[in-house]
Amino acid sequence: MADNSKTIGQLTCPVPLPTHDRVLLGHGSGGKLTAELIRNIFLPTFDNPVLARLDDQAILNWNGSRLAFTTDSFVVQPLFFPGGDIGSLSVYGTVNDLAMGGALPLYLSAAFILEEGLPMETLERVVHSLHGAATYAGVQVVTGDTKVVERGSGDGLFITTTGLGIVPEGIHLSADQARPGDRLLLSGSLGEHGIAILAEREGLEFEGEVRSDSAPLHSLVAAMLATTRAIHCLRDPTRGGLSSALNEIAAQSQVGMVIDERAIPVREEVKGACELLGLDPLYVANEGKLVAVVAPEVAEELLAAVRSHPLGHAAQIIGSVTDSHPGLVTLRTALGTSRIVDMLAGDQLPRIC
């Protein structure tokens, strides 16, 4: 025992690991590792001002019009889940990226990577669903591609969709436009998509089903822009959750943010699943929600408009933009204390502690 007490105060720690020499799963999580990959490899290589804005879509000036252009890959497992499937997800995900730029989505391409041995019936189901989603969203799939990889090289099916849209005159939405005093408006409750997926994977049974909230948001966005143009930025909090979306905007605009825990809507089943799995709803993916950074004088009016849209009935003003602590997002807890909402490093790991 005496020997042990002598070791107290002795500093011990392992040698730091070399920086990642391989791609990890965490690099795809939408958190800090993803940001690191983008910052270290993609940005410096492609090096252009449009990419550097790091918005969900690229807005390009072309012959007097402004085109919105975006691409997204869908690797979700399982392929089918309550509330959607990889097909519908691949349409709505890309449509939403366009919509976050204020664009009217027009055309999609769809590239499929299929694993050898995938049942044809599965492929048909997915394609059918993709088509249904495109029709519902009012876009056309005008071009595509198909590749097959050897058995064992892919999770059955991957889809990449690229979207094209037109941004109407006078609409300028971008992550670098948040200003101190702006309000943060969240269109509905958090965590449904991520929990629906996890529930399907982990075999969680819900009494009331938790369905993915996957939905096209462009009509909601159009309704919002019709109410007011004083919207500075729109983001859909997909992978990495609300935390990633807000942290990205805070970083791009170099502003701080304060959100109120009690204002953030989370359904009971999602809360329960998060408690069970040791997850935090702020970091769970959403596929049918948006967060808007808006000028304070229009916030209430906009909230009313969003609430009257079917996809926005649970909308709340959840916080505001501040000039203190630029780049940091903080949360006022239900107890009235405050803490930082940090961006996740990699994937959120389920806790047992």
Place this chain on the structure above:
Amino acid sequence: MCLAVPGKVQQVVETALGFRVAKVEFSGITRTVRLDFVPEAQAGDYVMVHVGFAISRVDAEQAARTYQLLAEMGLLEEEGLGPQREPKELTELPP
């Protein structure tokens, strides 16, 4: 250590292999939980669940009693009763 979550036992089942398990409900989610360590749990009881096993039966009466004491203390504080000393300056609770 340890994430253990309270859930309500809905149904107790003896499996084919002789294990006692329960369907436990957590805020609208049901999971199958092993009752090896809390075999006396009945439908309607709450249990603390850790990594798929119940580790204790929640003592509802004790919990209610101690919570009641807490709530009464809360009321006393609100009414300004209790030992005399200036409470710490806390930021105002919003409405």
Place this chain on the structure above:
Amino acid sequence: MKYVDEYRDAHLARALATEIARRVTRPWVLMEICGGQTHTLVRHGIDELLPPEIELVHGPGCPVCVTPLETVDQAITLAARPQCTLVSYGDMLRVPGSTTDLFHVKAAGGDVRIVYSPLEALRIARAQPQREVIFFGIGFETTAPANAMTVWQARQDGLQNYSLLASHVLVPPAIRLLLSSPLNRVQGFIAPGHVCTVMGCREYEALSRDFRVPIVVGGFEPLDLLEAINLLVAQLEEGRAEVENQYVRSVRYEGNLRAQELMEEVFEVCDRKWRGLGMIPRSGLRLRPAFAAFDAEKKFNLANQQVEEPAECISAAVLRGLKKPPACTAFGRRCTPETPLGAPMVSAEGACAAYYRYRRPV
């Protein structure tokens, strides 16, 4: 969620904080032992509610943090073997070993699976009879019964391909070590409520008596911790040193006897090295000889090397409650959750990670 939500009530939290503020007449240093309690304290900003006289230091209650380097290396060795499937809780995947971590092993092709329960590891073993399935069983006494049950069941079923890489640690010996040190500043302890749910309160009486220190068995929600702190402060102000149970809804004095019986049948107490604290005699659990066939260390002849940890991060001092994470020169700079130098930064329950994620703006 019943038995959760009502223990997060803001008004009652304030009331408890006020009561604590009224009681204190001088500074007190308190330690919560369990990582889950640290998580709650930091996530809800509870230290903000407490009067300045109360200093909370975080103890070595994160089993992820205290898993010895050698054991992490053993897990990594196994995970990298072609016929092996290493099954683990998520927390362990980012903990650095000597040269790499399980996440990197997974990226390089190792079969590493994340589960929420050791029962899933058993299922995997049954589903893949041609692969060796090893469950990386870390944890305090809370998790030992579940691990014991899988080993017991595996033996019952004659399962050939399942084994446990066990790294169980016991809380009371660690507290005894801390209290024995001349550098110890902790005057009152919040004992881990779920460990005590299994083990009961008896072991803490000897500690309380031998060192004249109050110990309150506490739960994991904000009101639990505030109530536990209130009880500790009352004892300290009144000069008492007893064991009290705040977490009555889950903890019985004798603990869970069935769980203890199974642990006794499957495990035996052994000496254990704690990362950051060194060897603590009779502070760990290992499988008994009767279960040797399920002991991964024996089954796979894992060399038990002594690995030296070069000095840089101060996780030792943090785990003993001697220093706060921000005191470390590497904190937030070279050592962050993405590039952790030590286990307390990796584990979601580690004090360093908690501070990093939830720290208040300067």
